[in-house]
Amino acid sequence: MKINHFWIGVIVLLTLSLFPGSAWAQQLDPSLQDLIQKGLDKSHTVNVYDLDVEKAQVDQKLAKSVFLPKVTLNGSYTRLNDDITFDDDTKNLLMATQKLLIKEAAGIPFNAPFPENIPLQQPNNLQDKNILKSSVDLDWVLFSGLEATNALRAAKHKEASMNFAGLAEKDRTVIKIIETYDKLALINASEKVLSASEEYLTEQEFFVKKAIENGLATPISRKKIELAKQQLSAKQLEFSHNKTLLIEVLHQLTGEEKENLKLLQPELSSILVNTPENSEKRNEIKALEEAEKATDFKAKMERSKFIPKVALKGHYEFLEEDLSLFDPQWYVGVGIRWNIFDGDQSRLKSLQSKLESKKYREQIEEAEEMIALSQIKAQLNYEAALQHTEIAKKEIELAEATYEMVDKQYRNDLTSINEVLDSLKDLEKAKFQLQQSFFDQRRATTALLHAKGLLNY
Template identity: 70%
Template sequence: MKINSLKISILCFLYAVLAPLPSLAQELDPALEILIQKGLEKSRSININQLNAQQAQVDQNLAKAVFLPKITLNGSYTRLNDNITFDDDTQNLLIATQKLLIKEAAGIPFNASFPANIPLQEVNHLQNKNILKSSVDVDWVLFSGFEATNAIKAARHKEASLNYAGMAEKDRIVVNIIETYDKLALVNASEQVLAASEDYLRDQEYFVKKAIENGLGTPIHRKRIELAQQQLAARQLEFSHNKTLLIEVLQQLTGEEKEILQALAPNLTALPSNEMATEKRNEIKALEEAERATAYKAKMDRNHTVPKVALKGHYEFRENDLSLFDPRWYAGVGIKWTLFDGGQSRLKSQKSKLEGEKYREQIQEAEELIALSIVKAELSYEASLQNSRIAQKEIELAEATFELVNKQHKNDLASITEVLDALKDLERANFQLQESYFGQRRAVTTLLHAKGLLNY
């Protein structure tokens, strides 16, 4: 790469950084957008959080199901050792009563003997020894003492808390993927800088070779060039290893195939950093919803001693095997009132309140940390812009110095060591410029995250 073309590219890029910027969604590389979506789909933590949210939905349905009637079908067969009957005195009394009633109906005098030709009905058993029953029961909670109602509200806020926690996890994953992608872009930009240095060294190698052939140079000059080339190769190997590692990290985060990741050519382009109104972070929303959930749970525990009202119904499908005292059906409304449960309701409610106070402390701590991170990100962004301007000036100075020293060396007015030192200064200045671009993108991403504006 020639110095002039490199200079033009740097100027254009610096203008892109300093110019007014569009929104984040419009600015992100489409390849990066695809990686973010893949990363969100692959995330185990997000999937686990969604399952937890679904469990909270089931908890709501379970609490609502308290108010639905429960219908139970029953069937049983029992064999007793014998029929259950009245004792002998009671049976004799029932037989005698039956005879009196028959004599009265037939007009037979009270003191007359009972006619032998009139049959008597045997006394029924209280319960036959073979008992076959088939019945249905209905249990219906009419009033749960607000316990189920508060359980529904607690589960609803728990679900909302888990949903916000999932959004917060998405934000963290997005920031991680963007940062890794930007590091890969920084490696690519650094490789371009090293490629430019390689071109400069190749020109110097050719010049020294010709100088030695014409008796104007020494083998020491060639060895210095060879040492510089070896040092450059070591730096190129280091960046190659960094690129391999970053591809591994991206593959783990997104699940994308390595061949596709290796074919990526990300660039360090600017991100929007205009004045943005701060929105409440998903982490704060998750904690607030968790606090509300514990408040309703405390009410639910406290309402355990409130009277409960329920309806009970029973119907027997078979009458044959019922005892003389068993009803065919019955229905009723009952009340259950726990006057004293050993203080368990009060203690559970107190425990839930303490849990809510813990969430309130976490909310305040998180708000303080978020406010600090916003200030830190804004300062980092300003510093990155200043570093970009400084690096640009250093590049201009390093280019001018290199051109001057290189011209002096060709006129035998400067040593090859001075030329190589000037080349290293130019390379270092280019590295600093690329690092300032990386710092600018990272600061903007952090600022968007801190202000709750990623919205993925």
């Protein structure tokens, strides 16, 4: 058994040192873990970031779709005021040429008259007045001048930025829920302290009543106890109001039914973590870095508009009979488009993206400085909170011993009721202080893990 206990201790220490965030999460109440999960599912801000991620994914698909062929089906009917034909001189020329060809084919001399019994074909119209067309067009970008490629990379980094921003928002949501839950636990602990004080006062009231009956105390002592009980009731009412408000806040954060939240009995206890000296990069920093990369590729995308673009074009007419004499039934071609000058718009848009990238760089440096400071502050607060908890425990021991001593002195008529009530208030205050120290310690632990980027949930 000793060996088992030893290895269990080793495993716990390794877990605390290697996985401080996971070890911290395992120390949370199951009810709190359930509320955190519901809060993450309900958070509107988190859901907005998730939608932004999906939007960035759609942007990537749009960038890729540039290289997919575009096929278009066309259909139209047009009626002209008249057929489009050759002019009279051209018609006469065509008819004369037709006669010459027929003579030559029939072996008729050139100067001989054209036989009347041979029919002639009238020249076709250049375009009939009734035009029915049905066709298909093919447009296929073969090379976008790297514009689509840079747009795709920008969208990927934007997606990553939104992902990290969403994780940062989840951390903030978790902290809010934990703090509210711990406040509710502090209220419950305070109510227990007040209940214990009420029992003490009831016991003192009974003793004073007997003392008055035996002429060992005055009615003033009883009035002092009654005043103390009224003050205690006022505190109980204040805590009840605070509890109602905290339940409303938890309901808003998690969507959990209020009736279920009223049944919760959270308790405060110490949470110990062993954080490494080297911290993880915060999600806020990662989000800004990815946003910076996205704007860099956006700037490249704007500059790449000056690179020539190559595309394939195809066309096919389904209805050949309504085509004019000059219209082809189909064609295929490859073209190039080179934007030489666009009124300086691309350069200015690229400059805007560069400036935005520099803005993100400034925000990153500022955030890193603030996070470094917050880590030092959080570490100091955590160490102070641990010390305050130990002091609060010692204060309770002293306050309990003092109250027992003063109570015995009062029962032996060696002190006044004021001393008893004062010592009772000191005991009540010491118990409050212990619960407050637990609350502060849990907040300091959460803040330390968050500052070091270890608030993994």
